[in-house]
Amino acid sequence: MENNFIINENEKRVLKQIFNNSNISRTQISKNLELNKATISNILNNLKHKRLVNEVGEGNSTKSGGRKPILLEINQKYGYYISMDLTYDSVELMYNYFDATILKQDSYELKDKNVSSILQILESNINVSERYDTLHGLLGISISIHGIVDDEQNIINLPFHKNKRSTFTDELKSFTNVPVVIENEANLSALYEKSLYINSNINNLITLSIHKGIGAGIIINKKLYRGSNGEAGEIGKTLVSESINDNDNKYYKIEDICSQDALIQKINNRLGVTLTFTELIQYYNEGNSIVAREIEQFINKMAVLIHNLNTQFNPDAIYINCPLINELPNILDEIKKQFSYFSQASPIQIHLTTNVKQATLLGGTLAIMQKTLNINNIQMNIK
Template sequence: MGMEQRSLNRDQLHDLNLKLVLQQIINHPATSRIEISHELELHKSTISSLYNTLMAKQLLTEIGQGAASNVGGRKPTMVTVNRDYGYTVTFDLGYRHLHATANNIDTTIIEYQRIDIVDQPITVMVAKCQAFLAKIASEVTTVNGLLGICFSIHGIIKDNQILQSPWIDMQDVDLVRVFETQYHVPVLLENEANLSAIYARDFSTDQPYRSFVTLSIHRGIGAGIILDQQLSRGENGRGGEIGKTLTLLGPNTAGQSVESLCSEDALITRIENAKQLEHLDRTAIIKLFEAGDRDTERILRQACSVVAGLIFNVVTMLDPQAVFINSPLIEGLPELMDEIRGDYQDIAQTDFPINLIPRTQYVTLLGGCSLITHHVLNLDDYELRFQQGEVAASISEN
């Protein structure tokens, strides 16, 4: 019995050390065995054996020589993750567009597409996803091909199932079952705001925060909550549904939900009503604001004060180190950030880091890519820092 017990533990230890070596190599994209052995405080022979295991799986690739140590001797061989090990695909099932990326295992973007799907049923969206997967499979050659799929959902997810999808009628389509059956890879579903938070955690190399909240302001408003590097989903996947919270500001707006005042759709509707116009979109609103339109300015400034109040409440409740905002509208009108920061300071009487997440069209996709990449490498609970998802190949819009 004793012997069996010991060998099991040795296997477990080997497995753990293997994960730690892979984590080191992902987080330090050009490193050497000697550096890994120093970092992990493991014997060189142990590292060599783990390294050989990862090489045999074709997970690593050697990238030439590093500098020799100051005492001379052989130059170390530098190593990085083998980009051609396989790829993942992430879909963001938006209301107006389906966004898709294929990413190498090191998260570089192979291809990004934005596909128009206004008023299309979920069955059409599924077919478009399958077409994208077929296109990538026919064009990309890697050791293992497709490794996993992630779906970003603008709704509530619990235990990898959709509990609520306010903008898209899912018509009893079980995405996990459909795609796992067809492609035989893991399929993960996650809430869009949570993926924004994962992006801010895993792709910002200079981001010093271990606890922060991201606010996603799109058709609705949601928050992704990271506390001590861990995503906090709440008991039923409803953590961060802050668009539903009530505003306490002003006689006209008290008791209304934040979402009904400040989501992008709400702002567009309010400006349309004020201007007696129809069919405005984000671009039109940005133009009106920049042209100094009084109604647009008034409505957007009021929204900034509501968002600042929301941030104040979030900071009071969760005590994060910072708040990030993911909003294409605010990205288009960055001066609104100054407004939000100023309003926050008026309420809180103190400064607090409130930052805009740049390149909004990639944020949830790269968050999803990180989630599925962690999963397929069996590194679900390991901290990984990816390089800012550089774009490896074509970016096309259909």
Template sequence: MTIDHRNLSRINNRKQVLQQLFNNQETSRAEIARQLNLNKSTVSSIYSELNALGLIEEVRQGESTSSGGRKPNLICLNQNYGFVASFNIGTSYMASMFNYINGEIIQYSRQPIEHFDILNIMQMIKNEIKHMEKVDQTSHGLLAIGFSIHGIVYHNKVIDSPFLELDGIDLQEYFEKEFGVPVVLENEANLSAVFENDFYASDQIKDLITISIHRGIGVGVIANGSLYRGNRGMAGEIGRALMTDRLNDGSNELVKVESLCSEDAIINQVKRVKGLKHIDGAELSRLYHYDNQVLQIFDHAIELLAEVSYNAVVSFGPQEVYFNSTLFEDIPELFDRIKARLIEMGTFSPIKKIEGSRMTSLLGASSLAIHRALDLEHYKLKMRWPNEVKNVD
């Protein structure tokens, strides 16, 4: 089969022009040609094509050069071209987010799941999308859907999840048929790493990890600027690492790390020793500060979390490390103590905490969905940093 190199070059040039439109709040055809070292006629032809599709918005008229001449029309990606949807299914809640095609958040919501079965959850997702479609004012509507999965994902398939029973349902296949748009699935910790890479990391940061502590413990790995999944999506599953647990009778037992010091494990231990059925963040913080039994639980968990985090750092060699856990937002001292312990152990990579961690995996999912919708999967897109999330040293 003969390869049409001119057509391949045209496709590549088109993607690069679209990337320039995305990554600049405003630019011009002449500036795009200069940045990409392309002929102005090539850029003008691609501009006309993208403009006819509705992907370009004219911002304003720029200043003429010192030698005079016509003032350039400044342009950007048209955010009203369409939107993407992303969903995070927790043990008792479903979080959803809708973003314009440029990454700007349209809406974020979080609602309880009253009947935890996959058919009910899928109906909730459909209802959310259909409601957004009713009020949507973009020109092309829904463009792609992303899912944040607490479990192992490989090639858009859920390989294993500790609590999400799919009963043989293929989420990608179902929602692509239902809404006629591409669907991407990814592990929650991986998406937190995608978020840091696409929304925050400078061009100099090529290797970073996010350590997510929720129901389980997972590491998202960005290696050489790209998400590293490993064989069958298993990279970063540090919560499944085995650790010796010293039992009350003096014997030892190999158990998974996340059964001892994940967010769920810690909360369940606190509920058990205090005889509680439910506990919220405020009460957990109060007990941490004023109850010796609870403090001992946290002391032990902090040591274990520092050990497993140190092992992740020396295994992946990141330039930066980010922690993602609502525990650290409810009790900020936990992060400070783990960070101090990691420094004592010899960790030299900068260690930061993500505030607004409930949103990071959804933002990562929206980024993947936008890349997919624009057919720019392997291109660096600089997303706009949301006000709802902070990185704290």
């Protein structure tokens, strides 16, 4: 990272104010940080010299008159970030300017499950010399995986891909020459959701990610809880004794019973067909009795799962990230009803994730922004 990106603690405090309060005046920053105006002016001059912030015009003067305040914003063209979501069958890329504004998105189908193939896709499609009309070009990359990452950024478990390279992050760094952060996708979704409520009374929240597997991103006292080795939130690995087949008394992972993919597979088995996700939605809307019955059971299992999460963590809110529920929002209403039967004394909020399709990628952008700036609790204003 270039030297002009190095900022001291007071500069970080002021920069955070501008990130979290669009078009803020130096007077308001002075009040918020309880620093005198001369000190703030000196800090802002340094930030402007480093091209990190811009003046964007004048605000309204006070009732008593006087000079109109100069408003400030983050210089989005300082550089850009790339966030990557490694899904079961694709690599999703999001490019974001320095202020997190989305620059563009790309999607690449995975031909196989080898991590080496993923690196080939990235090396072929990420042009690290491309600046996209920014001052410093690529500043950092985040990687979202549906697996476990330890505190040293090592991939401990990558269930849906063949990971023969234990140095995936190092391989990526070697050709991009920028900082890289790697994190579990549910954790990144939780970071994004937390950033939207920094100034609210929501201190503890869980994002419940329901796709091929089931994972939870856990925020406790406004901080991400990862556990001792990054395995916190792997609730899909919880063992249950419910049978999948008749006369079968074995234990199964809960995600093998009631994840979105497990639901689709069960419906396909009962119908004797192979429905796409879109066709499943169509069958449900047309009133297919088998689909309706299986989704009813899915609703009940989700309500129980949320009840169990609530008894363990008792968060202020739970946010569900599930494409099926996003397409059929009435499912969420039914889950809430079922949950109320189990947890009558626990009036927690249950919502759909604010941005189901982009929450993980935006959380990745936030993670790499905070890493490169060494600033925590940046508020992301993208919904």
